[in-house]
Amino acid sequence: MRLLRLSIRRIFDLAESGLGKVFPPEWNPLLNLGALGFFFYWVVTVSGIYLFIFFETAVHDAFASVEYMTRDQWYAAGVMRSLHRYASDGLIVVVIAHLLREFALDRYRGVRWFSWVTGVPALVLIFVAGITGYWMVWDTLAQYVALVTTEWLDKLPIFGASIARNFFSPDTLESRFFTLMVFMHIAVPLIALVILWVHLQRVTKPRINPPRGLAIGVFVALLALSLVHPATSQGPADLAKVPATVGLDWFYLPLYPLLDRWPGPVTWGASGALLLILLAMPWLPPMRKPAAAVVDLANCNGCTRCFNDCPYSAIIMGNRTDGRPFERQAIVNPALCVGCGICAGSCPTSTPFRTASDLIPGIDLPDHSISALRDAVLAATAPLQGKSRILVFGCEHGSSISNLPPGTSSVSLRCIGQLPPSFIDFVLSKNLADGVVLVGCSENSGHARFGIRWTQARLARARDPHLRARVPAERLRVVWAGRDGRTKLDSALRDFSRELDELLAPPSRAVAERMAKLEEFIRD
Amino acid sequence: MISDAARYVGQAAIYGLLALAIGYFSSRPMVVYFPTDKAQIKFSFAHGAKRVEECRRLAPEEIAKLPPRERRPHTCGRERLPMRVQLLVGDVPIYDDVIQPTGLSRDGPARIYRKFSIAPGRHEITARLRDSNRMEGFDYERRVTIELKAQQNLAIDFSSDQGTFTIR
Numbered sequence: 001m002r003l004l005r006l007s008i009r010r011i012f013d014l015a016e017s018g019l020g021k022v023f024p025p026e027w028n029p030l031l032n033l034g035a036l037g038f039f040f041y042w043v044v045t046v047s048g049i050y051l052f053i054f055f056e057t058a059v060h061d062a063f064a065s066v067e068y069m070t071r072d073q074w075y076a077a078g079v080m081r082s083l084h085r086y087a088s089d090g091l092i093v094v095v096i097a098h099l100l101r102e103f104a105l106d107r108y109r110g111v112r113w114f115s116w117v118t119g120v121p122a123l124v125l126i127f128v129a130g131i132t133g134y135w136m137v138w139d140t141l142a143q144y145v146a147l148v149t150t151e152w153l154d155k156l157p158i159f160g161a162s163i164a165r166n167f168f169s170p171d172t173l174e175s176r177f178f179t180l181m182v183f184m185h186i187a188v189p190l191i192a193l194v195i196l197w198v199h200l201q202r203v204t205k206p207r208i209n210p211p212r213g214l215a216i217g218v219f220v221a222l223l224a225l226s227l228v229h230p231a232t233s234q235g236p237a238d239l240a241k242v243p244a245t246v247g248l249d250w251f252y253l254p255l256y257p258l259l260d261r262w263p264g265p266v267t268w269g270a271s272g273a274l275l276l277i278l279l280a281m282p283w284l285p286p287m288r289k290p291a292a293a294v295v296d297l298a299n300c301n302g303c304t305r306c307f308n309d310c311p312y313s314a315i316i317m318g319n320r321t322d323g324r325p326f327e328r329q330a331i332v333n334p335a336l337c338v339g340c341g342i343c344a345g346s347c348p349t350s351t352p353f354r355t356a357s358d359l360i361p362g363i364d365l366p367d368h369s370i371s372a373l374r375d376a377v378l379a380a381t382a383p384l385q386g387k388s389r390i391l392v393f394g395c396e397h398g399s400s401i402s403n404l405p406p407g408t409s410s411v412s413l414r415c416i417g418q419l420p421p422s423f424i425d426f427v428l429s430k431n432l433a434d435g436v437v438l439v440g441c442s443e444n445s446g447h448a449r450f451g452i453r454w455t456q457a458r459l460a461r462a463r464d465p466h467l468r469a470r471v472p473a474e475r476l477r478v479v480w481a482g483r484d485g486r487t488k489l490d491s492a493l494r495d496f497s498r499e500l501d502e503l504l505a506p507p508s509r510a511v512a513e514r515m516a517k518l519e520e521f522i523r524d
Numbered sequence: 525m526i527s528d529a530a531r532y533v534g535q536a537a538i539y540g541l542l543a544l545a546i547g548y549f550s551s552r553p554m555v556v557y558f559p560t561d562k563a564q565i566k567f568s569f570a571h572g573a574k575r576v577e578e579c580r581r582l583a584p585e586e587i588a589k590l591p592p593r594e595r596r597p598h599t600c601g602r603e604r605l606p607m608r609v610q611l612l613v614g615d616v617p618i619y620d621d622v623i624q625p626t627g628l629s630r631d632g633p634a635r636i637y638r639k640f641s642i643a644p645g646r647h648e649i650t651a652r653l654r655d656s657n658r659m660e661g662f663d664y665e666r667r668v669t670i671e672l673k674a675q676q677n678l679a680i681d682f683s684s685d686q687g688t689f690t691i692r
Contacts, residue, residue, distance in 0.1 A: 021526060022534030029538070089546045144557055154637060161570065162637055168568055169679035169692055221539035222546075229547045241675045242558040247551035257555050 001284060009104035013484045016442065025443035025480070027214045033098035035210040036218065038196075040094065043087035043222065045189070047080040052186075055136070059178035062138040063236045070232055082226030085249075088130050090222065092251040095123060103281070105447065110289045111202075111312065111336050113282035118199040120278045125192035130252035132185040138178070143167070143237035144246045145253065148260050155264025170239045202336060204313045204449075290339030290414070291366045295330045297321070299349045300362035302328035305464050306343035309417070311449035312336050315343060315363075330363055340448035341365045341418030345455075348465055350420040352377070368414050377423065380409040381432035388500035390493065391433040393419050397447035398440045399481035399489045408493060416440035417451030421458045421467035428475055431516040435475045435500045439489055442482030452480060474503055562641040563672035565618075565649070567611050569682035572633040573625060573655035577601025602631040608654040609636055610662070611680070613647050644674045651680050651689045664689065 016030045023029065029036065054077050056065035069077035099119065102108050108116035134145045150164035166177045200206040209215070234247055248256060259267050277284070293306075293314070307315045307330060314336035317328040330343075343363045344350050350361040352374040359371040381391055386407030394401035394412050401410035413419055416438055424436050438455065446452040457463035459478065479485070479492045504512065526534070558564065579600040587595050604625040611619040618640050626632035648669045652662040664682070666689035672678060681690045 019538065022531045022538065027535075085550060086543075086546050089550050090542070093542075093546070151637070162568065162635060164637060165568055165570075168566060168681065169677070171692060172679075217535060217539050218542075221543040225543040225547045231550070234551075240677055242564045242677045244558050244560045244675055245554050245556050247554050249551060250549040250553075251546075260557065 005104055005106060008100055009483075012101050012104050013482065016445065016482070017484050020442065024213075025445075026211050027217075028445075029094075029214065029218075030097070030101065031445050032207065032210045032214055033094045033101060035207045036094040036214070037091055037098060038208045039210050039215055039218065040087045040091035041189075041193070041196075043219070044084055044091065047084040047087065050080045051077060051084060057175075057179055057182045059138060059173060059175045062136060062178070063233065066137050066139075066233055070230065074230065078230055079223070079226050082229075082231040083222055084133075085231040086222050086225055088133065089249065089251040090218070091126060092130070095126060099123065106287070107447070109282045109287035111314075111338050114202050115199055116282050117279055118195060120275070122192050122195040122199055124275070125188050125195065127252060129185060129188040129192060130249075132181050132188065134249065134252065135181045136178075136185055137233050138237045139233035140235045140237060140243045141233075141246050141248070143239065144243045145256070146237075147243075148256050152259045152264070152267065156268055167239055173239060202313060204311050290368070292334035292337035292339060293332045293341070293343050293363050294366055295332055295363050296360050297324070297329055297362075299347075299360055300326075300329050301348075302326045302330065303348060303362075304328070304330075305346040305348065306330050306363045309342050309346040309450065309454050311340070311342065311451075312338055314338070332363070338448065339365055339368070339414060340451065341368060341414040342448060342451055342454060344370050345415075345418045345420050345458075346465065347420070350465075351422040352420075352426040353422060365414065365418075368418070370420070373411065373413070373418075373423070374426075376411045377427060377432065380411050381427065384409055384433055388435060388497045388504060389433040390435045390437055390497060390500070391427050392437045392439055392489075392493075393423070394439040395441070395447075395451070397483065398442075399479070399483060399485040401439060401489075405490075405493060405497075407497070415446070415448040415451035417446070417448060417454045419455070421465055421471075424476060425468045425471050428471060429519070431512060434504055434512075435477065435496055437477045437479060437489075437493065437496060439479045439481055439485075441480065442485060443480035445482060474499070558675065559641065561644070561674055563644045563674060563676045563678065565611070565613075565640045565642060565678045565680060566638075567609075567619060567640065567651070567680045568637040569680075570633040570635045571607060571653070571655060571682055571684050573605040573607045574657065575601050576603045576605055576657075602629045604631055604634070605655065605657055607634040608652075608662070610650075610652040611638075611640070612650040612652075613642055618642075642672065644672050644676070646671050649678075649680070649691070651682075651691075653682060653689075666691065 012030065016028060019028050019030055025031070051069065054065055054069050054073070056062055066081070069081055071078070102116065131145060131149065135142050146167050147164065150167060153159065154162050154164050166172060166174065200208070210218070302317065302320065304317055307317050314333050316331050316333065318331045320326055320329050322329070344361055344365055347361040347363050350364070350370045352359065359374055361370050364370055377391065381389070384391070384407060388407060390408040392401050392404060392408060392410040393416065394410055395416045396412065396414055398416065401412060404410055419438065427433050427436050440452050440455065441447050443452065454463060456478075458465060459467050459476070461467060461469070477492060477496045479489050481488045577600070579598050581597060582599055587597070590596075606625065607623045609619065609621055609623055610617055619638060623634040623636055624630065625634050646669065648667060650665065650667040653664040654662045656663050664687060668691050670678065670691070679692050682688070683690055
């Protein structure tokens with residue numbers, strides 16, 4: 001499973017990197033798959049409502065009404081029909097890509113099982129909605145879909161009467177069954193929408209709208225396709241004849257040729273097994289979960305920063321239980337905590353300058369504590385030598401930070417958002433290094449969702465805890481590199497080192513050393 | 525560094541590729557569902573065969589033994605007989621099978637849904653059904669001579685009410 005995951009991840013990393021060359025980071029389609037799914041859903045919904053105005057739900061009139069829309073009213077209903085079809089296809093593309101990407105990034109196990117498991121029925125319902133949609137046109141493809149679907153359903157011995165007999169001959173065809181399909185085509189997407197709402201319940205601030213530029217680009221592409229290659233029907237259905245050759249929609253019907261040819265036990269067994277495997281994947285095998293964040297009430301004043309920054313709604317603010325004169329306290333739900341440490345990075349007590357007491361923040365990761373982080377910084381910077389000493393803060397999901405050039409050392413975090421900005425100040429003001437580099441996931445693609453966003457906001461002094469104003473901007477670099485970004489990191493380090501050399505020319509260095517001595521003198 | 529113009533061209537190319545893929549795979553490649561040089565006979569019906577135990581009038585003492593609310597003049601066994609079905613094209617049987625009744629108590633109708641592809645042209649088609657406990661012969665039979673065209677779907681049904689095969 002791990003090998004499969006890594007292989008798919010490699011493909012996604014390459015694709016993401018390639019798309020990143022032409023799209024701005026926030027527009028990268030691979031970083032907006034879920035939001036694009038919602039966008040396609042709304043295009044399908046709006047176009048579907050318009051089409052329903054002209055659609056005749058009686059089986060003997062359905063084809064003619066669709067033909068009217070396609071031919072006579074090609075400029076409006078015809079375009080809407082094409083948008084309806086192509087946006088539905090786009091929905092499948094982005095949903096499958098979304099599923100594969102979450103799998104590849106290992107974001108489906110542990111506490112993320114809920115989003116994965118609720119996504120599976122939503123996916124099934126999207127397929128059902130699409131299949132019933134093809135049925136409604138009542139052309140040759142619809143006849144094929146009706147025959148294969150009902151014959152396949154009849155292979156499951158749970159229905160009292162044969163469903164396929166509804167399509168036995170022209171005489172057996174009734175509008176009642178057809179009306180049921182129309183009802184399903186409307187009801188199923190609505191049920192899917194409710195499930196998608198549940199799907200997002202454990203995600204804080206989910207992105208359900210793509211950036212405007214990306215949405216416009218995708219819509220223009222769909223519109224152009226609708227005008228150049230309009231969706232058409234494949235001749236009227238005729239149950240007195242057998243459809244010979246049909247043009248399949250391979251996004252929705254890729255398994256139909258197999259459903260028709262393979263025995264029922266095989267197709268039903270394979271479908272059931274696939275569904276069960278998909279549902280069970282978060283536990284195949286279960287994730288070894290890092291320890292959840294822990295609140296230390298003695299250092300928590302209920303400021304809500306961790307509550308606001310947690311990407312997974314794992315922290316709630318509750319009434320104070322220790323009698324201290326604060327209104328609220330942070331409470332961690334271990335079942336939802338992924339152990340990213342973003343909460344510790346947001347805590348105002350997570351400052352390495354603290355010497356009066358032990359460095360125990362109000363909230364912290366037991367197995368990757370802020371205190372251990374300070375120790376790691378001191379250990380990593382102690383051996384640094386050379387003209388420009390650089391300390392790199394990296395994360396577990398970004399570029400590799402091992403085997404860095406001489407004069408550079410590194411400290412690894414769970415997520416770059418775990419780094420309180422005071423650590424940057426600490427390193428530079430204590431003259432532990434001449435420059436600091438933060439390395440995270442590729443831009444707009446944070447593994448822990450908000451690690452990059454909150455870090456950028458903290459550095460820009462737009463979100464607590466701020467980076468102190470005294471930290472010189474020229475001694476700090478940020479590299480959003482992703483796992484494939486080692487070349488980018490090496491290049492950034494070379495440039496930064498050169499800039500630091502110029503910046504810390506002898507007079508400046510002497511001043512820096514004098515300042516350090518002065519600080520030491522004041523402290524003593 | 526890529527210029528802005530090149531980036532826009534690149535974006536347009538990506539959108540174009542997406543549109544191309546969606547436009548093509550939404551209806552191509554085509555699949556062959558049924559050969560164009562064949563006709564199809566669809567043989568399907570649901571029919572409840574005769575019961576294994578025929579209905580009989582209960583004796584007065586048997587009625588007296590029943591709880592007052594369940595007393596009735598007749599009793600019928602639930603289980604139905606299996607159904608023997610045969611379909612011939614000319615003299616050649618293309619289907620000959622015994623269909624079991626449905627239901628846990630085997631009291632439901634026996635069902636058949638089969639498709640056969642045959643060469644177009646003139647054919648004598650015979651459908652036969654035995655739904656009783658007779659050992660030989662059939663209870664129902666219909667024979668027609670029909671001119672089948674390529675891709676034609678000939679539906680052969682059985683009407684339990686009328687006791688006859690319908691061919692259309």
